[in-house]
Amino acid sequence: MSRFGKAVLLCLALFAAWHFCSTLFADVPPGPGGDPAEEAPVASDAAGKASGLPLAREAGVREAAGAGRNFVISPLSIHAALAMVTAGARGDTRRELLGFLGSASLDELHRSPAIKLVGSINGLTQTSFACGVWVDQRRALRPEFTATGASRYAATGESVDFVSGAELARRRVNAFVADATNQRIHDILPPGSVHSSTEVVLANALYFKGAWRRPFDVFTAPFHIPGGTTVRVPSMTTGRSQYIALYPGFRALKLPYRTDGDRQAAAFYMLILLPDSGILSLTDLYDKAVSMPEFIRKHTPEGGDFSGMVSGGDGRLSIGGVLHKATIEVDEQGTMAAAATAIVMYGSALRREPPHLVDFVADRPFLFAVVEERTGTTLFLGHVVNPLAN
Incomplete structure (x- = not known):
């Protein structure tokens, strides 16, 4: 469940200075030749293959377990590149590529949220x-x-x-x-x-290139890297309420980017997944991230957006209660019934009790993702193990 809480987010101030470069393919063996026969349906496995997440998981786990380096990859870029190659493939080659991309046909692939996002992304500010x-x-x-x-x-x-x-x-x-x-x-x-x-x-x-909806302050704080070493790094902090959710073994923080123009256009956010110390590893979180097609969306903390209802503020309200009463009376003459429902909504300043405060301190290795909110497409996925390393 999402909670509003005080957030202390470490090390993201260094993102602008990081430059990750990963080689994912080398000497790729050629795929089967296959005759340009009529395409046969492929069993869709979107849970494990959509949007390049399995490849991102394999590369991320390799980097985290190997040299323990920081890492970033773009599932969307890989997915789009392979999708374009798939459009030019035929026979068994196309079937294998479609299977890897989690689509049953080329038409289904082109209707996927990720490819639809590719078609509209150039009209966006960010x-x-x-x-x-x-x-x-x-x-x-x-x-x-x-x-x-x-x-x-x-x-x-x-x-x-x-x-x-x-x-x-x-x-x-x-x-x-x-x-x-x-x-x-x-x-x-x-x-x-x-x-x-x-x-x-x-x-x-x-x-x-996204700007935070609410900028952060910068200070220096410790970060604990694998092996027991602690380094002091430029970090980000805020005392404002944030979207935080607690799950078994890890916690999540959603950081929205500013959206200019049409509110119905694409909206982006960064999701930070922080494993609890001694409970989960980065590998565990990578496994969770590709375990189901909606994992990232379902584990993104949310606040209700009712800006289409009220003006003023940021439109963020929460449903505090749904009250309902109904009555029915049946006799020899017929039936008489009535019902009423009331929904009570609270703003951050109208809560009947103080919100539960949860600190989010990313002072140890964590996963991050840049996600488009409406389609759930992951643009970038990676991890940080040492903010001072490349």
């Missing part, structure tokens, strides 16, 4: 999304694939010379990604990754 396809001049993209890429992913196609100009082509892809991410991602294609055997490169770039 985000941008760009896709590109570079094909060797010896080849040509099929018109149906080009049309799908343009309509679903706003993808642009370009003919390049991978045989005699592989390095130039690599730099063009890298420049595309750097420009689309506001120079935050460089060299997505490392030297040697493109050569004369390359025929197609697909890439997408996701950029997000």
